[in-house]
Amino acid sequence: MNPSLALFLQQLxxxxxIGMVYALIALGYTMxxxxxxxxxxxxxxxxxxxxxxxxxxxxxxxxxxxHAPVVLVLTLMFVFSITGCAALGAxxxxxxxxxxxxxxxxxxxxTSIGVSxxxxxxxxxxxxxKEQGLPPVLPDRLFFIGPISFSLMQAVILAVSVxxxxxxxxxxxxxxxxxxxxxxxxxxxxxxxMGISVTRVVRATFVMGSGLAAVAGVLFSLxxxxxxxxxxxxxxLKAFTAAVFGGIGSIPGAxxxxxxxxxxxxxxxxxxxxxxxxxxxxxxxxxxxxxxPSGILGENIPEKV
Amino acid sequence: MRTMRKGIPLFLLSLxxxxxxxxxxxxVLIGLAAPLTGDQxxxxxxxxxxxxxxxxxxNIRGPVFGNTKIRLVPIDDQHNPAQAVLAxxxxxxxxxxxxxxxxxxxxxxxxxxxxxxxxxIVQITPASTNPEISRQGFDTFFRVCATxxxxxxxxxxxxxxxxxxxxxxxxxxQTTYGKGLANEFEKKFKSLGGAVLLHEGIAQGxxxxxxxLTRVKSTGPELIFYGGVxxxxxxxxxxxxxxxxxxxxxxxxxxYDVTLIHLASAEIAEGTTATxxxxxxxxxxxxxxxxxxxxxRYGPIGSFSAYAYDAANVLIEAVRRAGKKDREGVxxxxxATKDFPGxxxxxNFDARGDAVGKSVGIFKVTNGKFEFLEExxxx
Numbered sequence: 113m114n115p116s117l118a119l120f121l122q123q124l125x126x127x128x129x130i131g132m133v134y135a136l137i138a139l140g141y142t143m144x145x146x147x148x149x150x151x152x153x154x155x156x157x158x159x160x161x162x163x164x165x166x167x168x169x170x171x172x173x174x175x176x177x178x179h180a181p182v183v184l185v186l187t188l189m190f191v192f193s194i195t196g197c198a199a200l201g202a203x204x205x206x207x208x209x210x211x212x213x214x215x216x217x218x219x220x221x222x223t224s225i226g227v228s229x230x231x232x233x234x235x236x237x238x239x240x241x242k243e244q245g246l247p248p249v250l251p252d253r254l255f256f257i258g259p260i261s262f263s264l265m266q267a268v269i270l271a272v273s274v275x276x277x278x279x280x281x282x283x284x285x286x287x288x289x290x291x292x293x294x295x296x297x298x299x300x301x302x303x304x305x306m307g308i309s310v311t312r313v314v315r316a317t318f319v320m321g322s323g324l325a326a327v328a329g330v331l332f333s334l335x336x337x338x339x340x341x342x343x344x345x346x347x348x349l350k351a352f353t354a355a356v357f358g359g360i361g362s363i364p365g366a367x368x369x370x371x372x373x374x375x376x377x378x379x380x381x382x383x384x385x386x387x388x389x390x391x392x393x394x395x396x397x398x399x400x401x402x403x404x405p406s407g408i409l410g411e412n413i414p415e416k417v
Numbered sequence: 418m419r420t421m422r423k424g425i426p427l428f429l430l431s432l433x434x435x436x437x438x439x440x441x442x443x444x445v446l447i448g449l450a451a452p453l454t455g456d457q458x459x460x461x462x463x464x465x466x467x468x469x470x471x472x473x474x475x476n477i478r479g480p481v482f483g484n485t486k487i488r489l490v491p492i493d494d495q496h497n498p499a500q501a502v503l504a505x506x507x508x509x510x511x512x513x514x515x516x517x518x519x520x521x522x523x524x525x526x527x528x529x530x531x532x533x534x535x536x537x538i539v540q541i542t543p544a545s546t547n548p549e550i551s552r553q554g555f556d557t558f559f560r561v562c563a564t565x566x567x568x569x570x571x572x573x574x575x576x577x578x579x580x581x582x583x584x585x586x587x588x589x590x591q592t593t594y595g596k597g598l599a600n601e602f603e604k605k606f607k608s609l610g611g612a613v614l615l616h617e618g619i620a621q622g623x624x625x626x627x628x629x630l631t632r633v634k635s636t637g638p639e640l641i642f643y644g645g646v647x648x649x650x651x652x653x654x655x656x657x658x659x660x661x662x663x664x665x666x667x668x669x670x671x672x673y674d675v676t677l678i679h680l681a682s683a684e685i686a687e688g689t690t691a692t693x694x695x696x697x698x699x700x701x702x703x704x705x706x707x708x709x710x711x712x713x714r715y716g717p718i719g720s721f722s723a724y725a726y727d728a729a730n731v732l733i734e735a736v737r738r739a740g741k742k743d744r745e746g747v748x749x750x751x752x753a754t755k756d757f758p759g760x761x762x763x764x765n766f767d768a769r770g771d772a773v774g775k776s777v778g779i780f781k782v783t784n785g786k787f788e789f790l791e792e793x794x795x796x
Contacts, residue, residue, distance in 0.1 A: 119635055122660075126627040233454075241458030243648050245680045254661065263659050336624050336652060338680050342456050346622055382628035387591050387618025389628075 118259040123382040124375060129266045129335070131374020132273035136328035137351030138358065138366035139280065140321030146297040146361040147317045150220045154204060154227035156348015157235075158197050158322045162329025163339040164235060165193040167246045174247045185249055189334075193326040201322025202315055210311070228344075235341040246337045265335050276327060277367050280320075284363060289316055297361065346390075350377075353397045359410025368408060444488050445481060445736055447472065447729065448508040448538075450519030450529065452496035456622060457646065459676065461521055463719020464543055465491050468518050470711060471729035481737040489729075490514065494525045501525035502532060509536035515739075515747045516541070516732045518725060523547035524593035530558050539748040541732055543724035546670065546694065547597040551769040557748060559766055561728045561759065562721075563694040563775035565594070568669055569601030571777040571793045572692045576640055576667060577609040584612045586638040586664075588629070588653070590645030591618040598669045599644030606642075614638055619649060626656050634662040646671040650689075651680035658685055670694050673780060673787060674720050683785030695761050696778045696792055698723040704760040727759035 137159050144152045169192040173185050208227050212220045253264040284290035295303040296313045304310045332347070333339045350373065358369025373393055380392035400407060449468045451461035472489045480486055492508060494501035501520050508514045509532055516539040520526045526545035533540040534555040541559045542550075548566040551558055576582050585606065589599035596618070603613055614636040617629060630653070633641065641657075641664055643650050650672045657666075666689045673693040678686045698704040704723055711718050734757065735750035757764040765773040776794045780787040 115635075119631065122631050123628050126625075126631060126660075129627075130625045236454065236458075241454060241456075241462070242676065243459075243651070243680055248682065252658065254659070261661055265659075332624075337655060338648075338651065340456060340648070342622060343624065347624075378625075378628040382632050385617065386626065386629035386632075387620060389623060390620050 115259070119382075122260050123378050125260065125262055125266065126382070127375035127378025128371065129269050129374070130378065131371040132269050133328045133332055133335075133347070133370075134351045134354045134374050135367045135370025136273055136276065136324050136331075137347060138355040138370045139277075139363065140325045141352050141355040142358070142360055142363060142366040143293075143317050143321045145355070146363075147293060147300070147314055148209070148220070149217060150209065150224065151352070151360075152209075152321075153221070153224040153348070153352075154208075154231060155224075155321065155325060156344035156346075156351065157228045157231035158201060158204075158344070159325040159329045159332070159347055159351075160339065160341060160344030161200060161231060161235060162193045162197045162326035163333035163343060164239060164244065164329075164341075165196045165326070166190075166330040166333045167244050167339055169193065170246055170249055174249075182249060182251075189249070189330055190327065193330050194323045197322040197326035197329070198319045201318040201325075205315055205318040210314075228348075232341055232344065239341065241341070243338045243340045246333050246339070248337065250334060269331050269335065272327065272331060276324065280324070280363065283320075289313070293317060350393055353393055357397055357400050357407055359407030362407070362409045365407055365409035443480075443483070443485050444513065445485055445515050445742060446488055446490050446511065446513045447732060447736075448504075448514050448517035448519065449489050449491045449725075449729075450494050450501065450504050450508070450517055450525075451491075451521045452525075453491060453493040455493075455495040455497065456648065457496045457522070460646075460674070460719060460721060461493075461496075463722045464519070464521055464725040466711065466715050467543070467719070467722030467725030468729040470707070470714075471726045471733060475730070475733045481733065482740045485742075487733055487736065492519075494520050494522075494529075496522050496525065498524050498528050501529045505529035505532035509533065509538060513742065514538060515736055515742060515744060516751070518543060518728045518732060520545065521721070522592065522594060523550060523597065526550055527553075527593055530555050533557050537744045537748060539732065539735070539744070539751045541728040541751070543728040544670075544721045545594070547593050548601070549593075549597065551771050556752070556770075559731075559751060559770040561724055561731065561761075561764055561772050562670075563777060564771055565598045565601050565669065567775065568692050568694065568777050569598050570605040571779070572642070572667060572669065573602050573605035573609060573611075575690075575692075575779055575793075576642070577606060577611050580640065582639040583610070584614055584638055585640045585642055586614050586633050586636060587616040587642045587644070588633070589616075589618055589643070590621045590649055592621060592645070594671060595645035597644070598671075599642065602642050602644065619645075619653075621645070621649060623649070624652060626653055627660055630657050630660045630662050633657075634660055638664050640664055641666050643668040643672065647674045647677040648680065651677055651686075654681040654685050654689065665689065667691065670720070675717065675787070678782060678785055678787075683782075686782045686785075688782060690779060690781045690790070691787065693720075693778045693780055693787075694724075694775060696776070697780075697787070697789055698761065700789065701761065703758070703762075707760050723761055727761055727764060730759065731757055731764055 140155050166189045169189045292308045292313050354369035354373040355366045358365030381389040451464045453461045472487050492504040494504045523545040527550050534557045546565045548564040589595040670693050673691045738750040739746035779790045
């Protein structure tokens, strides 16, 4: 294969991995926005908490059982982190957002920034300000297709994210709760007149969004093998960009937005300048907002959640 | 956006933190400015603890003059230049503050130094190595550490002559410290006749460097020099393994921290070299007492705790000699410091306020520890 083509494909693959993580977080932003028209800025922090919970589970398990099978450790990391984050999401919704239902949207938005600070500093106080390392869980295996290499971790990220996205799409399309979510997104008042409990739908949305962020957090901590209480900030901002880029409120939009953002960033960093990586992400956002303010898939899709 | 989101509540927090700073009549205040929260809080807390021990030791010895004692006022700059300026203004506004130990990051020390200069407060940084800071012509600025124009050429010479590697890639974290160090390295390395294949920046706080490393790999370097601090280097090391980049890495004092090895794992960090300002305090007889007491109290000593201890002691000694609450007087006495017996060696300042005669140590990660290789005296 032509070496520069191989390099290009390699960079594409690099971008795809982080893009999937962005997409998973972006889904939470977009789902909450769909139902409540609230940009939940604390969502990035939930992702970060997911990473910490995963590391806690891994440290605990590897300390307790020196030779625990990898699959078991991985499963428990996911279960622990998803349960914890889903509970956190439901709790935050109950304590911070539900009392503000019906107040101006800006109030809830500012509250979400407050929640974000609270979670960041709470985690810093609990775990300390130092980076937390993850004991190696997955073996460091590299696979090659011709000259292109990908790691076992990249394969896991792709497999987990894609199957979750398929599951989520099916859930929103086919289940009763999914239909209720779509109904609330369409018109919450009318939905409640039809006997749908908006409170329950909102709670379910937060729980699912936080669960997805937890999965992203686990994948992130597995891939980078360290977590810092700051990590939710930039990743959350990027995922928010991805959600807006794809069309906020649209589930397929968040997936596409996340993946495209990751790839775009990766190519920009690989070919132009890695110091400008964040700049590429936000320039992309500005350009999209200028030419298509509703995002790639925004508005055209009636069934936004 | 970043400063905005963090800035507002931190500003409020700093108001609370500084509210009780006004001293009683029998107290002299010394500011300690460092990143006490935020991504580099770990290093900042080590600096605080070092300075705290110096103040406690001084107060045990007795009042500095009359019946006046020293009190340390910690203030947080979050490793954020805007916060550093706020912190400096807070300290400057308090007439009982006679001097400041700090800041940690060059990017914070530089803007803050202008404020200290204006309000005639003497500032001694334990760790900011960017050479530009002392070239602004501020007579209130001092440092007890070496500068990057001493450190980086030593590193470049080591790579070119000792390791005999001629083709390298440079990566920096685009901060005042990281970029300054990387530029000094590049200048010296090129003047020796070496080839710099690529010099790229990364954004601090970023986690995914695989696109950059893939590109670095395609240029085929023999070594990669990193200007920056250890958290990003740990990720760079691990991810270079993932993209199949095998060249060894080298960095400056910012990567000399055992946490690097914990984060990257001993196996992956193996062979990474670092220049450090001076030698390991564990190896210095004069520092033994301090290191033992520090580690008994706080656990493993931070890379800059001993520097903070020295900086605070120089300042306290100056206050003692000045004999009254007078900023100009304290400044004059710091300037008059001669052969001060610091635990890391004798402290003397040149006309710019830079430490004189600070040697540079070269360390290499061997079996999960930074092993001392050699010491280079400044020429």
